[in-house]
Amino acid sequence: xxxxxxxxxxxxxxxxxxxxxxxxxxxxxxxxxxxxxxxxxxxxxxxxxxxxxxxxxxxxxxxxxxxxxxxxxxxxxxxxxxxxxxxxxxxxxxxxxxxxxxxxxxxxxxxxxxxxxxxxxxxxxxxxxxxxxxxxxxxxxxxxxxxxxxxxxxxxxxxxxxxxxxxxxxxxxxxxxxxxxxxxxxxxxxxxxxxxxxxxxxxxxxxxxxxxxxxxxxxxxxxxxxxxxxxxxxxxxxxxxxxxxxxxxxxxxxx
Numbered sequence: 001x002x003x004x005x006x007x008x009x010x011x012x013x014x015x016x017x018x019x020x021x022x023x024x025x026x027x028x029x030x031x032x033x034x035x036x037x038x039x040x041x042x043x044x045x046x047x048x049x050x051x052x053x054x055x056x057x058x059x060x061x062x063x064x065x066x067x068x069x070x071x072x073x074x075x076x077x078x079x080x081x082x083x084x085x086x087x088x089x090x091x092x093x094x095x096x097x098x099x100x101x102x103x104x105x106x107x108x109x110x111x112x113x114x115x116x117x118x119x120x121x122x123x124x125x126x127x128x129x130x131x132x133x134x135x136x137x138x139x140x141x142x143x144x145x146x147x148x149x150x151x152x153x154x155x156x157x158x159x160x161x162x163x164x165x166x167x168x169x170x171x172x173x174x175x176x177x178x179x180x181x182x183x184x185x186x187x188x189x190x191x192x193x194x195x196x197x198x199x200x201x202x203x204x205x206x207x208x209x210x211x212x213x214x215x216x217x218x219x220x221x222x223x224x225x226x227x228x229x230x231x232x233x234x235x236x237x238x239x240x241x242x243x244x245x246x247x248x249x250x251x252x253x254x255x
Contacts, residue, residue, distance in 0.1 A: 036099050154226040158233070
């Protein structure tokens with residue numbers, strides 16, 4: 001089912017009935033494929049639609065006046081790009097694709113209908129917003145208080161848990177269409193420092209990376225190494241990961 005990750009994500013927070021699931025399928029039908037390295041929304045824009053990632057990876061980011069980019073969130077299948085624009089309108093950051101993405105376009109009226117008529121979905125959306133805030137707080141701790149290899153491994157643990165919740169992991173392995181430059185802009189590190197940190201993780205047997213895919217041989221060991229506690233993700237009802245593929249770009253040199 002095309003919007004399976006979307007439904008799975010919401011059901012990791014709130015039990016949904018068959019009518020809610022059918023409605024989610026119906027509102028996710030208007031989609032568009034967007035190439036990697038494209039802006040879905042730019043800072044300062046007033047989007048006409050709320051965007052939902054159904055397949056692929058995207059990022060939230062801002063660029064300083066000096067041209068330096070800071071990535072502060074990764075979006076995976078099932079994530080809304082800009083749910084708040086139904087209320088706040090103007091974007092205060094940009095959203096760009098990291099791989100080829102399939103995106104659903106929802107008019108703001110759909111979000112309003114959801115909040116007015118579908119209480120289970122409304123609760124799930126509230127939790128999504130709260131978890132986004134909790135995740136950002138954890139990223140701040142990660143940047144300020146952990147060493148470079150621990151920052152990166154902590155991110156890998158988080159992505160593993162989030163992708164597992166929507167059925168996109170396979171025995172500790174998942175697609176990760178990131179470049180070292182993108183990790184650099186996420187972690188506040190130089191590309192050289194990122195390279196050294198990844199080498200340290202590989203040599204310790206904690207991860208292996210090849211052609212846009214990561215393999216974590218022992219997830220528990222990586223979590224212990226990273227001091228990773230998934231509580232901030234609040235995935236109370238998350239199911240086991242599957243082996244569904246995430247579309248990735250062949251245009252960039254991946255990890």
